[in-house]
Amino acid sequence: MTGGPGVKDATAIVGIGQTPFAKRLPEDERTLACRAVLAALDDAGIAPGEVDALASYTMEETDEVELAKAVGLGDLTFFSKVGFGGGGSCATVAHLAAAIAAGQATVGVAWRSRKRGSGPRPWTNTTAQLPTPAQWTRPFGLLRPADEIAMLARRYMHEYGATRDHLFNVALACRNRANQNPAAIMYDRPLTREMYMTSRWISEPLCLYDNCLETDGALACVIVSAERARDCRRRPVYVHSAAQGLPAQHHGMVNYWNDDPLTGPSWTAARHLWKHADFTPADVDVAQIYDAFTPLVPLSLEGYGFCGRGEGGAFTEGGALEIGGRLPVNTGGGGLSEAYVHGFNLINEGVKQLRGIATAQVPGAATCLVTAGEGVPTSALLLRS
């Protein structure tokens, strides 16, 4: 470990696992969670009985007790759940990395299981009382996450001249990578500019292809100390830097009341992430950027320092996000075209890239940024081989 105490390279991801992804899977979320966790442990060559730490999202329905009993985990000495939906993805790994680096545990598993494809969408639930922050938005018909992000996207386009073509560039890069990934829901379904431009609106200025998939599926990964990682079955992928970000005066999703709504939580996470890293955005070989909606990608490119403020749209031009481009992104297809499992597939794809086994492999990739949901309190990881 270089530098002072901290998480830098102190831990590594040594196992990844996933279930199939589909619009509709017959098994329930708990069963899918068990399958993903066992697959990740098998990939690592670690017995379930050795696991002593767990981390997932607060929105995860399978709790630690049920999971640990079902798959036969050992005595747990650390467990953690991270809030704010897709903002929690990378933080699950970050919490385990911190716990292991601090000696609170030795083998951690992070996971997410979700039946969003066949299950209900949270915003359609009108029988439950609305959370009180919704009193400022829902009565006026701002109902869905797509509407909330579209509002920021419209302002972003107005302020900086970003266009629908820029958003299409994001959707296309993800789709092209999914077309190379047999596990992706959009494996055999190419996207064209005409399809994008003539598709139906969801919330203007966002159309169908600006929105992520609705997916059933589960994923997991295994984290151990760097020392332990050397004895594992696979090449370790080190957690080089990790951060969460909840900016001062932030308001999740509908962050219109902040002084500067277009600099979201990614900016806060990025400051901490780079402060503890030995490399800079220019040294990132491949990025997995949370893409529940296409505008999150240009906003995140700015937040994480790949370009200046307002330049995120223009950054996507000239194939920059494609393999061989300036910054290949979402190389498994991302939430837009591989699967939307609250961004956990982005973590596992980052590991695949640094192992050199990705379906759309960036040659010689040695560094990868993975991000969680922008627009909500978020998190991010810098991984390196």
Added chain:
Amino acid sequence: MLSPVTDADGAPFWRYAAQGELRVQTCADCAEPRFPPRPCCPHCQSFTSEWRRLSGRGRIWSYVVPHPPLLPDYAAQAPYNVIVVELTDAPRIRLIGNLVPEANAPLGAFPPDRIRIGARVQAVFDDAGLPRWILERP
């Protein structure tokens, strides 16, 4: 339609709106307005606040036009607009609402292609006490 589910902090906003007044919570000690309402001033940590009456004037900061699938009551009026209004009297306080030709018009009554960011708007109140927005110069 969804009615506002108010809490103790937010209730005064809706009470004043029902009287046809647009007011925002303001720190009684340092005079900083804040939104959404909350118990404590983030600038000076004071727990005393008052509700300052505003002119109701503002500018459109951004807008969207939702299309189905939506909740049934909203789908019936789609496509409609939702706007964010930056208040003239309290910059950086931005209220969500709808641009309508008149206070009690349906959600989708204003043609979306006539909405412009920066357009000046004025608050009006419908019969249910919900703030709506009309163009200052239609």
